[in-house]
Amino acid sequence: MSHSPNEAQTRKELIDPKLIAAGWDIDPTHGQVRFEIPVDGYDAEPWNGVTDYCLYRSNGEVIAVVEAKKQSRDPRVAEQQVRHYVTEIAKHQSFQPFAFLTNGRETYFWDVDRETKRQVAGFFSLSDLENLLYLSQNKIALQTLGVNIAIAGRAYQQEAIRRVCERFDGGFRQKWQNWRNYWRDRQNGCNRKKPDAGGVFRTSRDETRIRVY
Secondary structure (H helix, E strand, O other), X not given: OOOOOOHHHHHHHHHHHHHHHOOOOOOHHHOOEEEEEEOOOOOOOOOOOXXXXXXXXXXXXXXXXEEEOOOOOOHXXXXXXXXXXXXXXXXXXXXXXXXXXXXXXXXXXXXXXXXXXXXXXXXXXXXXXXXXXXXXXXOOOHHHOOOOOOOOOOHHHXXXXXXXXXXXXXXXXXXXXXXXXXXXXXXXXXXXXXXXXXXOEEEOOOOOOEEEO
């Protein structure tokens, strides 16, 4: 009779080595990775109110949390608790941390409220996360960038570009990724709620020529 490893075994045998491979020092006395960190003001039920791992910057701010599940569970079931964790942590520092959801076999990266979660090969290094944080904090709205009329000189082309920029600035990329993930999961036999259909649109001179996905 085979037994699925529990969460503690998964962390020790799979998650800890992958954090080390990404350059993280998991010795809690060194302060870069800490375990079982309480989330202030959070009702302990039903998730005990602690993050499994917190990954820290050199200034002591949490740059990412890691929520671990045993191998037999889909790590995405932790979405609601992870959202709460990063929201609460953001109240005590200058930014909202990133999140990883993992069962040791599958790992998802999530920039909560800004991007949809996506499956990744492993954990990101501190420098990778610092780069992502910089990009997030210094993002320029596409609508503020001018259209190169040498490439798109016709009025309908410029209008199409402006419409696309407006959609992406308004979160269309996340909607598109939600639909992509929905159809991928359907193909893999996983049932999930269908995303909002408001993201797909057409734009051109006759409103039918250019379709953006």
